């Protein structure tokens with residue numbers, strides 16, 4: 375954008391949306407700013423929902439991303455509990471529920487993702503998903519009644535819910551389609567360790583199976599059947615089988631919304647329209663491929679770049695992806711791409727001691743670095759992932 | 775500028791150390807340590823960046 379906009383609208387008022395708003399102000403934008411979010415709460419943080427909030431260690435209010443004073447200073451119109459319902463890029467109008475039409479000069483789309491559901495059964499009492507503060511509240515209230523819990527899906531959310539529920543002393547079954555929890559994210563060897571972590575704590579881990587249907591009894595869930603024909607009895611079921619980008623409202627916009635809002639390397643989807651966070655699929659200039667990340671740090675980093683580019687910076691967005699997950703007393707952190715099929719080399723510590731750093735490499739190039747209970751030791755390897763060198767060299771000299 | 779750090783919120787990402795290495799460090803558990811609660815003006819930009827990027831909203835800034 376060459377001329378400074380007079381009205382910037384941000385759809386989605388969570389990690390990415392709020393960061394975009396703050397960045398615009400920090401970069402000197404002092405025009406009209408509107409933030410639209412369909413949840414009733416002030417922007418809050420999601421990672422604690424499956425951890426401290428579900429465990430009852432934090433009151434939900436601790437998840438607030440900013441203080442009320444910070445929001446006042448931001449000087450934005452915060453439309454909470456309001457939903458963007460349609461977008462007309464050619465006229466630069468965003469439609470909001472109750473028939474309101476808002477004109478914008480520039481728009482940032484940060485509507486995140488929504489949890490995928492099983493084909494049926496979500497209306498039964500005792501069936502949960504976990505994405506929002508309200509979901510967390512409902513789930514925790516139910517877990518306090520000490521139900522037998524089944525968790526469908528062993529990605530980050532499912533695995534964390536299983537760990538937290540196990541910590542609350544519940545009987546937990548974790549149902550995992552792959553060979554081990556997080557197998558698609560971490561590769562088999564490491565995922566196998568995650569599986570062990572769960573079974574060591576007494577979680578019943580069912581691998582290589584999916585859920586076929588939920589079993590009901592008098593309007594409540596009573597269990598579920600699995601693809602191998604077995605039945606898992608449960609009084610509470612958490613469905614954590616992934617998410618889909620929240621782009622329903624963009625269906626008639628003309629934007630490419632195949633798996634998220636498609637953006638170029640500058641987080642731009644169309645003239646005057648940018649996207650950031652879980653909802654954005656952008657062309658990663660170094661990987662030279664479109665990617666979409668559902669990681670907390672990506673939401674902030676991408677929002678910063680999108681906001682700066684909206685104001686004319688023209689910076690390509692080429693982050694080193696980063697995520698962490700906390701399960702039991704274990705912190706797993708990863709920089710870069712840690713996909714299956716990579717060659718995994720332990721460069722620090724020892725998996726048997728439950729503290730190590732492992733490098734992931736493809737064709738001799740280091741693509742990712744993972745730390746298991748080793749935050750400090752992992753940090754220097756971030757550089758290595760950002761500026762890859764042949765892995766032999768990395769193994770020999772990369773140690774801190 | 776006055777910086778406060780809520781170590782209880784910190785999730786050990788280390789983003790703050792990358793943004794402002796003179797102001798933040800990490801302990802062995804990865805929990806951030808505030809080296810200087812009143813950093814000099816020339817470090818302010820890095821500290822603001824750290825506060826914005828911190829994925830746990832653990833860093834708060836107050837103008838003096």
Ligand SMILES: Cc1cc2nc3c(=O)[nH]c(=O)nc-3n(C[C@H](O)[C@H](O)[C@H](O)COP(=O)(O)OP(=O)(O)OC[C@H]3O[C@@H](n4cnc5c(N)ncnc54)[C@H](O)[C@@H]3O)c2cc1C
Nearest residue numbers: 386388389390412420421458485486651652668669670673
């Ligand atoms: C339980 C849980 C645990 C997690 N743990 C970790 C972790 O340990 N590590 C990690 O790296 N990441 C974790 N994540 C992922 C991380 O929270 C997300 O990457 C991050 O929240 C993405 O931020 P976002 O702003 O892009 O999207 P979101 O946080 O999804 O925010 C989008 C907002 O837009 C709203 N919205 C949607 N559609 C509309 C509409 N049409 N109009 C108005 N508003 C709309 C949504 O209701 C929501 O408030 C976790 C996520 C969850 C749910």
Ligand code: SF4
Nearest residue numbers: 784785787788790828
């Ligand atoms: S950026 Fe935030 S969460 Fe990460 S180490 Fe620093 S204070 Fe902790």
